[in-house]
Amino acid sequence: MSKSSDLIQGTLDLLILNTISLQPQHGWAIAKRIQQVSGDVLQVSQGALYPALHRLEQQGWIKADWRVTESGRDAKYYALTRAGRTQLQKELAQWDRLSNAVGLVIRMGAVQ
Amino acid sequence: MKRLLDIFLLRVRSLAGRTQVERELDRELSFHLDQLTEENIARGMSPSDARAGAKRSLGGVSQIQESCRDMRRTNHIETLWNDLRYAIRTLGRTPGFTIVIVLTLALSIGANSAIFSVIQGVLLRPLPFAQPDRLVRVYFQSDSQPKFPLNPNDFRDFRERTRTFESLAAMTRHDVQLSGSSADPVMLRGFLVTAGYFGTLGLKPARGRDFTTGDEMAERGRLAILSDRLWRSRFSADPNILGHTITLNTETFTIVGVMPPGAQHPGNTFQAVADGDTVDLWMPFFLYEYPDDRGSHYLDTFGRLKRGATQADASADLSSVLQQLIKEHTGRGWRIYTIPLYQETVGRSKRMLLVLFAAVGLLLLIACVNAANLLLARSSARVREIAVRSALGAARGRIVRQLLTESLVIAVAGAALGTLLAYGGVRVLVSFLPADFPRASAIRLDSTVFAFTLLVAILTGLLFGLVPALTASRTDLQNSLRESGRSTTGSTSQLRLRNLLVIGETGLACVLLIAAGLMLHSFVNLLRADPGFEPQQVLTASLSLPYQRYREVPRRVAFYKQLIANLEALPGVQYAGAGTDLPWTGYDGNADGYKIEGRSDEYNDKTTSRYHVATSDYFRALGIPLVGGRFFDGREDRDGPYVIIVNETMANRYWPGESAVGKRISFRSRPQEKDWMQIIGIVRDVKDEPNSISNHPAFWMPHSQQTERNLFIAMRSSSDPSMLANQFRVAVRQLDPELAVADLRTMNQISSTALSIQRFSLFLVGLFALLALVLATFGMYGVISYSVNQRMHEFGLRMALGARPSDLLRLILGQGLTLSILGTAAGLLCAAALTKVLGSLLYGVGATDPVTFSAVALLALATTTLACYLPARRAADADPMHSLRAE
DSSP states (O other): OOOOOSSOTTHHHHHHHHHTTTSOEEHHHHHHHHHHHTTTSOOOOHHHHHHHHHHHHHTTSEEEEEEEOTTSOEEEEEEEOHHHHHHHHHHHHHHHHHHHHHHHHHHHHHHO | OHHHHHHHHHHHHHHHTHHHHHHHHHHHHHHHHHHHHHHHHHTTOOHHHHHHHHHHHHOOHHHHHHHHHHHTTOHHHHHHHHHHHHHHHHHHHOHHHHHHHHHHHHHHHHHHHHHHHHHIIIIISOOSSSSGGGEEEEEEEOSSOSSBOBOHHHHHHHHHHOSSEEEEEEEEEOOEEEESSSSOOEEEOEEEEOTTHHHHHTOOOSEEOOOOGGGGSGGGOOEEEEOHHHHHHHHTTOTTOTTOEEEETTEEEEEEEEOOTTOOBOOOSTTOOOSBSOOOEEEEOOTTSOTTOOSOOOBEEEEEEOTTOOHHHHHHHHHHHHHHHHHHTTOOSOEEEEEEHHHHHHHHHHHHHHHHHHHHHHHHHHHHHHHHHHHHHHHHHTHHHHHHHHHTTOOHHHHHHHHHHHHHHHHHHHHHHHHHHHHHHHHHHHHHSOTTOTTGGGOOOOHHHHHHHHHHHHHHHHHHHHHHHHHHHTOOHHHHHHTTTOOOOOOHHHHHHHHHHHHHHHHHHHHHHHHHHHHHHHHHHHHHSOOSSOOTTEEEEEEEOOTTTTOSHHHHHHHHHHHHHHHHHSTTEEEEEEESOOTTSOOOOEEESOEETTOOHHHHHTOEEEEEEEOTTHHHHHTOOEEEEOOOOSOOOTTSOEEEEEEHHHHHHHSTTSOOTTOEEESSSSOOGGGOEEEEEEEOOOOSSTTOSSOOOEEEEETTTSOOSEEEEEEEESSOGGGGHHHHHHHHHHHOTTOOOEEEEEHHHHHHHHTHHHHHHHHHHHHHHHHHHHHHHHHHHHHHHHHHHHTHHHHHHHHHTTOOHHHHHHHHHHHHHHHHHHHHHHHHHHHHHHGGGGGGGOOSSOTTOHHHHHHHHHHHHHHHHHHHHHHHHHHHHSOHHHHHHHO
16 A cells, blocks of 8 residues: 555666666665656655665665765665666666657657 | 575575564664654754654655565565464364364375375386386287297397397296205295396396306306395305305306395296396396297397387387298297387286276365365354454455465375375285285385375365365455354355265265275175185195206106105195196196197187196196096006197187097197097186186196196195195105295185285275265265254244154255265266276176166265264254244
8 A cells, every 4th residue: 555656667666776876875865866866756755665675675686785874874775786787777678668669659649 | 596595595584584674674764754854854844843744754654664574575474474373273272173174184195195105106116227118028929829928049039130129138937946055945036037138127236247148058057146135145145155156956056146136027927927126046048058949938028229219110120020030930920019118017007006096086085075064164153253354454365365274284284194194004005915016115105205295285275275265255244243143044155065065075975985886896706706616725835846856757757646646645635736837826838829630720720728737636626627528547648648638618619519528639730640639528717817807728738748847736625724734845855855845825815816906906995985985974964964053043933833853854854865866966977987997907897887886876875864864853853942042
């Protein structure tokens, strides 16, 4: 019941993987970053974020460790594993295919 | 790979370090909360508002925690653990129910494991030879002989000319007497084998060497390879045994090898010895001893196919060699017959084992139906519990899962107990198996059997648990809660389901009962059938005169003549005789293509008969009656005129409508006057085996005219025949102290052994059928008893309105009878379709024998109706006031 998300199923994984692909981040920062980058369009609810992080971790795509933040607090940082990086490539390619396809269909519809 | 390992470690950590993980999750979420709060403060909220707002936007922390746990996939395991504990607690609360259901399952799962271990050992386990699927048996075949051993010279030609076999090998039985050591002389089971015999099987001596083709020449002297068993038991595992000599049949043999333990005999057909660790020693076969003989057939032959060659290739290859041989020598109508060694070994027992497996499978199915029925009954008693649980938010799947866990716990408990039963049961089974049952030594409980048992347990648990679980979880919440525990009339759909289960159970039980009934009927037929001889009060034994000391024919004749005379002089002995065969122990001697006086060559080419030798009182000792002419009188002269005794089948086949006595046959193709053998007597037929469908023609020659060294002795006693054993030994020792007595047994033992396969399968199928009937009766009792309980109120009303107890009795019995009639009818129909598979296990009874079918129908109806009687009586005897008030 807490999985309500405006995001297409599976897209959240892609966003998370992509967000931490540059550098490890903690949960809060991941959510913030997605929100900022998308210009407040994509808002990741905590109820979706943390289960997703745990799932990705269980699948071995990301790994977590505890670090100290700039403000001096303990936070759980997530980073991509090697398998996660491959997975990200796969999901990106898939996303491109899907969005292209959707785009094509929509444009065709507009022409008519 | 590494990722899989990581995932595994993560799962383990999630499960084992649960508190640690939970604590981390708390810290992670509280960090998030703090960040939110700080953000809110930065927006200008007061710290307390900021905190409250943050909590609001974070949502339900426990929900997030729960989803995270779900994501870690450990929930399943925790739920399972909880379900297990709950299941065990619930089952413990109803010990009666639990014990009944676990015991019935244990019995049927145990029976399944035991029978499966026999199947695994006999049918599934590969033969104990290298690449056994490339081993093929080779026989000759003719119109009258389906499987005939090979002649040594033919064998040698096949070995030289074959293109499809990597190697061909042959063996023939040659039991020998070991003497010379301090102990009494003993008969050893020996085989003469060609070079390459062991290699073809993929066996190698553990010590010493294998036989070579050079050893097939008699000039090399006599050699022997010992079995590991003989080496240990008789030669105390002497490590320096190689090169030593032993005395076999009073001749000197040099030991050149010792086989490793488990070097098994592949089984043979001519003078058959069962497969397994059954041979004591092997000696080389002198392949060049009789260069001109193409008529004697006694070599059991097998070969190892070349890689890629098929049985059909082999058959074609050998057939073309056979055509060449027929051209080169005057051959007769032989064909080649090949059969894979595996099929040859297990062929006879396969059907019986599969029938047993099917029977025990049916039993398990019945036990499942029974368990489902019991669970259904129980689930209606648990309606409220389930209703409360779903009212508290348990999803349907969750409830089904809980109930299934319960049935799996029951099934696994049943399987565990059943395995213990099977452990004991297998030993009993093996001890009941006929002595010559193929591969009996390979039967044991092994890991495959355990895996099978576990699989069966899980499948049965699901099978009998699923329907009750689905039904129970479909409970109508409102109704069940509102009725607050008052006994409901039970949902009609559930009652219908239980009725169906009882019908099914009765039907399945009927199928088993009919199978058992047919087998019982056959067995009674076999016991009642006239065997053609009188097995009571007969002691038998076998003797083998060593060639070296009994080289001259007169010595052999004199020995047996004197022995028989001495035996008949004993006070307890009525008749004593000797012959080449005993009834029901298998026959090997066959004469084909003999001449009948006055018939065409074409007719004579197709003659066939069993070929025996006997002394004069052989027939009287075995109680084989004379139907015409006379027995041998002991005065038959070695040089003729030759006489024979024939059996009824031979007399009727070749001299139909006239008396065979006085007619003559001959083995010679151009018989002189002295070559004719005249029929002086006709004896009653004796079947090859108790369940043989037809008899084979047979004749006997007097021992004084056709002398054998190895004969069976039969003594008819005036009292208990086993008392004669010692006197017999003494009588033999008086004549020849170095002679071993073997195979001492009574004719009753022989006839009992001949029926052991039938007795064994009848016993097991009967046992399974009995269990099935008991289970079906329980099932019927349960259903009727339950429905009576539900309807007590209604019955009270009926009584109050004037129904008499007998009306109620009739009503309830009628209900039960309807179920059992339906079940029995279904069972009879299925049985009619299925019993054909019993095939050769039946004797003198059709697969749809009306007597058996109606008897079983009556039995099933009677027992199941009886099962209804108790609850019906209870309803009829109840005080209507009491039943009405109880509501």
